[in-house]
Amino acid sequence: MLRIECCVETSGERWKCVIQERVNEELRSRFAAARRVAVLTGAGISAESGVPTFRGGGGATIWEWRGRPVTELSSAEMLATDPILVWEWFDHRRGLVKDVKPNAGHEALARWELRFTAFSLATQNIDGLHAAAGSRKVIELHGNLHRGRCLKCAAMRELPPSPLAVLPPLCSCGAPLRPDVVLFGEMLPDGAYECAEKAAEGCDLFFVVGTSAVVFPAALLPRAARSAGAFVIEVNPEETELTPRVDATILGKAGDVLKQFEE
Ligand code: OAD
Numbered sequence: 001m002l003r004i005e006c007c008v009e010t011s012g013e014r015w016k017c018v019i020q021e022r023v024n025e026e027l028r029s030r031f032a033a034a035r036r037v038a039v040l041t042g043a044g045i046s047a048e049s050g051v052p053t054f055r056g057g058g059g060a061t062i063w064e065w066r067g068r069p070v071t072e073l074s075s076a077e078m079l080a081t082d083p084i085l086v087w088e089w090f091d092h093r094r095g096l097v098k099d100v101k102p103n104a105g106h107e108a109l110a111r112w113e114l115r116f117t118a119f120s121l122a123t124q125n126i127d128g129l130h131a132a133a134g135s136r137k138v139i140e141l142h143g144n145l146h147r148g149r150c151l152k153c154a155a156m157r158e159l160p161p162s163p164l165a166v167l168p169p170l171c172s173c174g175a176p177l178r179p180d181v182v183l184f185g186e187m188l189p190d191g192a193y194e195c196a197e198k199a200a201e202g203c204d205l206f207f208v209v210g211t212s213a214v215v216f217p218a219a220l221l222p223r224a225a226r227s228a229g230a231f232v233i234e235v236n237p238e239e240t241e242l243t244p245r246v247d248a249t250i251l252g253k254a255g256d257v258l259k260q261f262e263e
Pocket of ligand 1: 041042043044045047048053054055074124125142182183184209210211212213214215235236237238240252253254255
């Protein structure tokens with residue numbers, strides 16, 4: 001079994017991260033003893049359901065669409081200049097997730113919600129798969145693909161199935177909706193980050209699953225957890241920028257790895 005120990009010096013502090021391929025007894029007993037657990041997920045948790053990731057590692061990735069980078073398509077600037085293109089892009093993504101099902105990783109996290117004294121699940125994903133797996137409380141840091149928000153009355157509306165017949169879709173008040181997702185250049189939903197940060201700072205075990213951890217402020221959460229004294233475990237088939245800054249990295253797929261904690 002692969003087991004590598006790497007150390008980094010950051011601001012005079014020496015951190016040690018153990019990189020391994022399977023969950024070992026030490027990690028399993030930490031899991032068994034934990035009372036307060038917080039989790040941050042990213043696109044990788046949905047990769048085994050067939051949802052493309054953004055930056056690789058999952059087989060299918062989506063970084064460009066119609067020749068434009070996703071950062072441009074998913075931007076506040078694009079919404080202001082070409083809202084129909086933004087809707088077409090998000091409706092395309094709704095089409096990609098239309099028939100997908102939650103996988104073993106989502107299902108494990110739904111079980112964990114019932115297991116611990118305190119449990120918090122924050123996701124950067126907008127696909128709704130945590131809720132579909134049975135997670136009842138999900139902090140959606142980047143919004144939800146299946147909702148629109150009225151540009152006039154600010155009401156949230158569940159969208160009809162993809163493909164949308166009318167673009168932009170309309171609110172019952174008659175005004176256009178925008179996707180209820182966080183675009184580049186926009187703030188996170190009110191209170192969402194603060195809620196996730198509070199859980200990160202109050203937990204004894206923090207999991208960071210399936211994220212390249214390069215998009216902020218979500219990427220600050222594992223750092224906040226560790227600074228507050230939590231043991232931080234990363235689950236990802238690849239090393240990330242975060243790897244040297246966590247306590248343990250399990251190099252594997254979320255669906256395989258998360259259930260190993262329960263064995
Ligand atoms: P990325 O696409 O950047 O990273 C996905 C991560 O998942 C990579 O590190 C992969 O190695 C890992 N991965 C792939 N398959 C996996 C599996 N089966 N199990 C576990 N991990 C796996 O996605 P995010 O980090 O979520 O923001 O991206 C963050 C944000 O960037 C997104 O929420 C989105 C995007 O721009 C907005 O749209 C605002």
